[in-house]
Each structure stands twice: as structure tokens, then as C-alpha cells.
Amino acid sequence: MDRSIEIVDLLVIGGGTAGIVGAKTAARLGARTVLVEYARTGGDCLWTGCVPSKTLLSAGHSASEQSLTGDGTDFDAVRHRISGAIAAIEPADSPEALEAAGVTVISGKAAFTAPGEAKVNGRTIRFRQALIATGSAPTLPPIPGLSDAPVVVTSETIWDLQSLPGRLVVIGGGPIACELGQALARLGSQVVILARSTILPREDRDAAALVLGSLRSDGVRVIENATVDRISNGDEPVIHTGDGQRFSADVILAATGRRARTRDLGLDLVGVDCDESGQVVVDAAMRSSNPAVWAAGDVTPYPEFTHLAGTHASTAASNAVLGLRRKVSGVVPRVTFTSPEVAAVGLTTVTGRSHSSSTIQHAHTDRAITEDQTAGFTRIIIGKGGRILGGTIVGPRAGESLAELTLAVDQGLSTRTLAGVTHPYPTFNDALWNASIAHARSGLDSPAAKVAVRALAGLNRWRNDRLARSRNSQ
Numbered sequence: 001m002d003r004s005i006e007i008v009d010l011l012v013i014g015g016g017t018a019g020i021v022g023a024k025t026a027a028r029l030g031a032r033t034v035l036v037e038y039a040r041t042g043g044d045c046l047w048t049g050c051v052p053s054k055t056l057l058s059a060g061h062s063a064s065e066q067s068l069t070g071d072g073t074d075f076d077a078v079r080h081r082i083s084g085a086i087a088a089i090e091p092a093d094s095p096e097a098l099e100a101a102g103v104t105v106i107s108g109k110a111a112f113t114a115p116g117e118a119k120v121n122g123r124t125i126r127f128r129q130a131l132i133a134t135g136s137a138p139t140l141p142p143i144p145g146l147s148d149a150p151v152v153v154t155s156e157t158i159w160d161l162q163s164l165p166g167r168l169v170v171i172g173g174g175p176i177a178c179e180l181g182q183a184l185a186r187l188g189s190q191v192v193i194l195a196r197s198t199i200l201p202r203e204d205r206d207a208a209a210l211v212l213g214s215l216r217s218d219g220v221r222v223i224e225n226a227t228v229d230r231i232s233n234g235d236e237p238v239i240h241t242g243d244g245q246r247f248s249a250d251v252i253l254a255a256t257g258r259r260a261r262t263r264d265l266g267l268d269l270v271g272v273d274c275d276e277s278g279q280v281v282v283d284a285a286m287r288s289s290n291p292a293v294w295a296a297g298d299v300t301p302y303p304e305f306t307h308l309a310g311t312h313a314s315t316a317a318s319n320a321v322l323g324l325r326r327k328v329s330g331v332v333p334r335v336t337f338t339s340p341e342v343a344a345v346g347l348t349t350v351t352g353r354s355h356s357s358s359t360i361q362h363a364h365t366d367r368a369i370t371e372d373q374t375a376g377f378t379r380i381i382i383g384k385g386g387r388i389l390g391g392t393i394v395g396p397r398a399g400e401s402l403a404e405l406t407l408a409v410d411q412g413l414s415t416r417t418l419a420g421v422t423h424p425y426p427t428f429n430d431a432l433w434n435a436s437i438a439h440a441r442s443g444l445d446s447p448a449a450k451v452a453v454r455a456l457a458g459l460n461r462w463r464n465d466r467l468a469r470s471r472n473s474q
């Protein structure tokens with residue numbers, strides 16, 4: 001029997017970051033909001049993404065410091081730390097927190113059935129607007145033998161390992177491969193990273209080179225431009241590369257990208273278009289090809305970051321509920337939390353004739369020297385009128401320094417403006433300040449500026465002399 005519930009203002013499908021933020025935003029605006037989640041609220045970030053991976057990195061960092069004293073790794077303690085971090089954050093993302101915010105939470109799998117209708121657990125929900133926030137899942141690359149290998153994990157299942165892998169082969173070279181590869185190497189695994197291109201291909205080349213050096217000094221074998229041909233599964237899995245190299249593994253981590261969860265959602269029944277990779281196509285207001293259906297987070301073609309899932313869902317939900325067409329910002333910061341961290345926003349290379357860059361190596365940044373952490377730099381890309389267009393920061397806590405650079409890019413600040421703001425000393429942000437000062441000062445080196453400065457100084461000298469003469473004659 002079909003049991004319908006009264007029409008809701010916003011139906012949210014998926015209870016990860018995008019779903020939670022979207023649902024809370026709508027409820028705060030007074031909308032009758034229902035969120036459907038088939039696994040557990042909190043999504044990828046809380047359970048298998050940001051939270052466990054950053055905790056693992058922190059544990060790896062502590063282990064690498066302790067190795068100076070010869071301490072071993074207690075993997076149970078690491079697992080305990082990870083579950084502790086999840087447990088501490090989970091209440092904020094729980095169904096109870098959502099209900100307290102005015103959101104009705106339904107446990108089950110939702111799919112659209114007709115325009116304005118979806119089904120969950122055999123029950124029809126009629127909606128005025130809907131938000132698709134179903135995220136993405138890791139994919140396994142089509143490598144012969146991979147799916148038959150005994151211990152193949154992804155970023156979703158690696159957290160189930162009960163013991164530290166002795167030999168870990170990571171296929172991929174993106175943020176997941178670098179972060180998890182480095183953390184596990186620091187905890188004591190022998191790690192090989194097989195990357196199809198260079199590692200962190202989206203980042204500034206100098207930044208990626210610093211991470212490569214750091215991974216290697218942590219004992220990770222990084223093979224760039226590798227082709228993984230096949231995996232043979234005899235006594236133990238062996239990974240064969242195109243150039244004839246072989247790597248034995250106890251565990252294989254596939255970190256080669258993700259696929260949007262849009263299959264079985266009934267999107268064709270509501271006229272929601274997807275691109276060829278299965279992601280929901282949205283405009284800059286996060287609206288799909290169906291004007292009553294919106295999408296946010298990893299299910300869209302935008303970069304896969306928690307902060308973006310949240311801000312995009314908030315925009316989508318308020319647009320849906322209030323009938324607005326507010327567009328999302330194009331300024332997207334990102335941080336890869338390796339040692340050193342790589343943080344970037346906006347333009348990271350000089351691409352136009354009117355662009356220039358200003359770089360401060362952290363070897364010249366006093367705080368980096370006092371911390372003995374000089375492997376890093378701050379580079380900003382500058383456009384017309386000294387406007388800061390973006391940049392890259394590499395070093396400890398680069399992600400924290402990126403907030404200031406992100407604000408500068410978002411607000412269209414110039415190097416002169418940033419140079420004029422007193423920064424505390426000694427901090428890592430000195431590098432961003434000094435990169436701005438260096439550029440702003442270089443403006444004073446142009447012939448026209450030199451003439452103007454000389455004229456101004458001359459005028460002031462003449463005025464002071466005249467004042468002095470008149471004082472002397474009194």
C-alpha cells in the first residue's frame with residue numbers, strides 16, 4: 001500500500017555535509033524539510049574521509065617525531081584515536097542534532113518516481129523542491145587482477161584494517177594517495193605510490209616537488225608516470241608496471257578517483273541531467289536541469305571538498321526555499337594535509353601577459369627558521385593594478401595561512417592593501433605579507449614612480465627648508 005506524507009518544502013537526499021548543511025539552512029528559513037539518509041548521517045567526511053584521515057596524519061606525525069627515540073607504533077592506539085575523533089564530532093552531525101534544528105530525518109534509500117515525488121521505504125514523499133546530496137564513492141580502476149587481489153582497500157574500507165599493513169602499494173597520486181601513503185609510512189608501513197602522472201598534478205610544480213621530496217625522506221617509494229598493467233595473485237599479490245617493475249603487497253590501496261552516486265536515483269523520471277561521468281549538471285546557482293531540483297557536494301562536477309559541499313548546499317537550499325538565484329563563489333581554497341601542507345586558491349600560475357608572481361621562500365621567513373621548517377614557500381599571482389588573483393602556500397599549517405590569501409582573492413585586494421596591514425612577527429603569514437610588500441615595492445621601481453617619489457621628496461625638502469628659514473628669522 002502506498003503511504004504518502006504531506007507535501008514538504010524541501011526534500012534532501014543524502015545526509016553528508018551537503019545534505020546536513022542544506023537541510024539545516026532550509027529549516028532555519030522556516031521550510032518544512034525532510035532529509036533521507038540510507039547509511040549514517042555525517043557522510044564521507046566524518047566516517048571515512050577528512051576526520052579519520054587527518055587523525056591518521058596527526059598520529060603519523062607524532063610517530064615520526066617519536067621514532068627519534070625509537071618508539072614503535074601501537075596501531076590499536078591509532079585506531080582508538082581515530083574512533084575517538086569521530087565520536088567527538090559525530091553528535092553535531094547526528095539525526096538528533098538535525099531533528100533539534102527542525103529537520104525530519106528518515107532512514108532509508110530515496111529515489112525519484114515522478115516530478116515532485118520520491119519514494120523511501122515504499123512511502124511516497126511529495127516535495128516542492130529537492131536537493132540531491134548523495135555524494136560520491138571511490139572507484140576501482142579497470143586493472144586486470146585487481147578485483148581478485150586478497151586485500152584491496154579504498155578510502156572507504158581502509159579504516160577496517162585491524163593491523164598496520166606491512167607492505168602497502170598505493171595506486172594513484174592525488175591527495176588521498178599522498179596523505180594516506182605518508183601517514184602509514186610514518187607509522188611504519190613500507191609504502192610504494194604508483195602514480196599515473198606526477199603526484200598532486202593540480203598543484204604548483206614546486207609545491208608537488210617539495211611533497212615528493214618529503215614522501216621520499218619518509219621512506220615512501222614514489223614512482224611517477226607509472227602504468228599499472230596487471231596484478232598477479234599467486235602466494236601474494238604482485239603489482240606489475242608497464243616498464244617491468246614488480247611490487248609485492250600485503251595491502252593495495254586504490255586511490256584513483258571517485259564516481260558520483262546518481263545511479264538508481266530515478267533522475268530521468270524528473271528530468272535531471274547528468275554529465276558523461278554521472279555527475280548532476282548544475283548552474284552557478286546550484287540548480288539542475290529541473291528547476292525544482294538542486295544539487296550540491298560531491299555529486300556535482302565541482303571539486304570534492306567538504307567546505308565546498310557545505311557552502312554550495314547552503315546556497316542551493318536558500319535559493320530553493322526563497323526563490324532566489326544567488327550564485328556560488330568561484331574562489332575555492334584547497335589544502336592537501338601532507339607534510340609539508342600544500343594550500344592553494346585561485347590562480348596558481350602566471351597565465352596572462354598582465355600577470356606576475358611574487359615568491360618568498362620560507363628559508364627567508366624568520367618563524368620557519370626558528371621552527372626549523374624552512375622547506376616551503378609562499379607564492380602569489382598578481383594581476384592588473386596589483387590585484388591578488390591566487391597563490392600557493394607550502395609549509396607547516398599552510399592551510400591556516402591560506403585563509404588570509406583566500407580573503408584577499410575573494411575581496412579583490414591588492415598587494416598594496418595587504419602590504420599596508422601590520423602582521424604580527426614572527427609568523428608563517430609573514431611570508432604572505434612580505435610577498436605582497438615585495439610586489440607593492442616593485443611598483444615604486446618604475447621610472448614614472450621614481451620621478452613622482454623624487455618630486456614629492458624634493459617638494460617636502462623645499463617646504464621644510466622654508467619653514468626652518470621663517471622660524472630662524474623670527
Ligand SMILES: Cc1cc2nc3c(=O)[nH]c(=O)nc-3n(C[C@H](O)[C@H](O)[C@H](O)COP(=O)(O)OP(=O)(O)OC[C@H]3O[C@@H](n4cnc5c(N)ncnc54)[C@H](O)[C@@H]3O)c2cc1C
Binds near residue numbers: 037041053110133135
Ligand atoms: C580520505 C578522504 C579525505 C578527505 N579529506 C578532505 C579534507 O581534508 N578536506 C575536504 O574539504 N575534503 C576532504 N575530503 C572530501 C570530502 O570528504 C567530501 O568532499 C565530502 O564529504 C562530500 O560531502 P557530500 O555531502 O557531498 O557527500 P557524502 O559525504 O558522501 O554524503 C552523501 C550521503 O548520501 C547518502 N546517500 C547516497 N545515496 C542515497 C540515497 N539514494 N538515499 C539516501 N541517502 C543516500 C550516503 O550514504 C552519504 O551519507 C576527503 C575525502 C576522502 C575520501
Ligand SMILES: NC(=O)c1ccc[n+]([C@@H]2O[C@H](COP(=O)([O-])OP(=O)(O)OC[C@H]3O[C@@H](n4cnc5c(N)ncnc54)[C@H](O)[C@@H]3O)[C@@H](O)[C@H]2O)c1
Binds near residue numbers: 257304335
Ligand atoms: N585534503 C583534501 O581536501 C582531500 C584529501 C583527500 C581527498 N580529497 C578529495 O577526494 C577526491 C578524490 O581523491 P583521489 O586522490 O582519489 O582522487 P584524484 O582524482 O584527486 O586523484 C587520483 C589520481 O590517481 C591517478 N590515477 C588514476 N588512475 C590511475 C591508475 N590506473 N594508475 C595510477 N594512477 C592513477 C590520477 O592520475 C590522479 O592523479 C579529491 O579530488 C579531493 O577533492 C580531498
